Amino acid sequence: MMKNTNTQLVIGDKNYSSWSLCPWLLLKMYNIAFEEVQIPLFRKDTAERLGPYSPSLKVPVFIHEDVTVWDSLSICEYISENLLNEAGWPQNKKRKAHARSVSAEAHSEFTRLKKEWPMNCCISCKLWPTENLQNEIARIDAIWSCCRRRFGQNGNYLFGRFSIADCMFAPMAICFESYGAELCSEANSYKQTLLTNPFVERWLELSKTESQPVTLAYASSA
Ligand SMILES: N[C@@H](CCC(=O)N[C@@H](CS)C(=O)NCC(=O)O)C(=O)O
Numbered sequence: 001m002m003k004n005t006n007t008q009l010v011i012g013d014k015n016y017s018s019w020s021l022c023p024w025l026l027l028k029m030y031n032i033a034f035e036e037v038q039i040p041l042f043r044k045d046t047a048e049r050l051g052p053y054s055p056s057l058k059v060p061v062f063i064h065e066d067v068t069v070w071d072s073l074s075i076c077e078y079i080s081e082n083l084l085n086e087a088g089w090p091q092n093k094k095r096k097a098h099a100r101s102v103s104a105e106a107h108s109e110f111t112r113l114k115k116e117w118p119m120n121c122c123i124s125c126k127l128w129p130t131e132n133l134q135n136e137i138a139r140i141d142a143i144w145s146c147c148r149r150r151f152g153q154n155g156n157y158l159f160g161r162f163s164i165a166d167c168m169f170a171p172m173a174i175c176f177e178s179y180g181a182e183l184c185s186e187a188n189s190y191k192q193t194l195l196t197n198p199f200v201e202r203w204l205e206l207s208k209t210e211s212q213p214v215t216l217a218y219a220s221s222a
Contacts (some may be wrong), residue, residue, distance in 0.1 A: 013207070076103075112130070116133050
């Protein structure tokens with residue numbers, strides 16, 4: 001694939017940056033050429049290096065021609081609207097509304113999960129969830145199994161074929177695998193679909209080649 005310098009995705013460490021994975025996966029799944037700019041997080045110079053790219057000093061950021069978009073879900077929306085002729089969402093109005101709702105929920109909720117079980121692609125350790133975290137896991141389990149049952153007939157993803165909703169839940173599948181979440185069988189097989197997606201596999205593989213920041217403790221906020 002040709003390098004495309006008019007289209008850049010700025011991401012953090014693949015190991016920790018759960019939000020970076022969402023638009024990265026969408027671009028890869030739709031074979032959109034882009035230049036990947038990686039800025040390691042939790043370093044002394046992280047903010048300084050993010051400054052020229054990111055108004056929020058966070059990743060991901062997407063730069064397309066003269067447009068800068070930040071925040072994972074709005075980047076996915078932008079890509080779908082401008083580069084995919086809306087193919088990032090299911091076409092059917094009812095499915096699309098549902099896909100947007102669960103994606104927004106993945107983006108704005110689940111604060112215990114992000115805090116207690118932060119994404120770290122390189123670890124595998126069984127942790128018992130607190131009661132609050134268990135409630136969030138149960139909600140994600142319900143979203144996954146309900147979408148699969150209602151909308152998943154034409155493929156293995158939440159709405160059958162791959163959509164932005166799958167991008168937003170991919171980091172959670174990695175966390176569930178790392179910390180050993182217990183899921184119902186439908187949710188578990190959807191988790192496996194995400195984990196065996198070739199680009200998620202590639203992300204996990206690449207995360208293992210990255211150097212680690214000095215203080216891992218900061219990683220819990222990514
Ligand atoms: N709501 C934002 C969250 C972005 C975010 O928190 N990014 C983390 C990495 S995953 C970050 O840039 N952290 C760097 C920092 O806070 O210094 C999104 O969805 O993109």
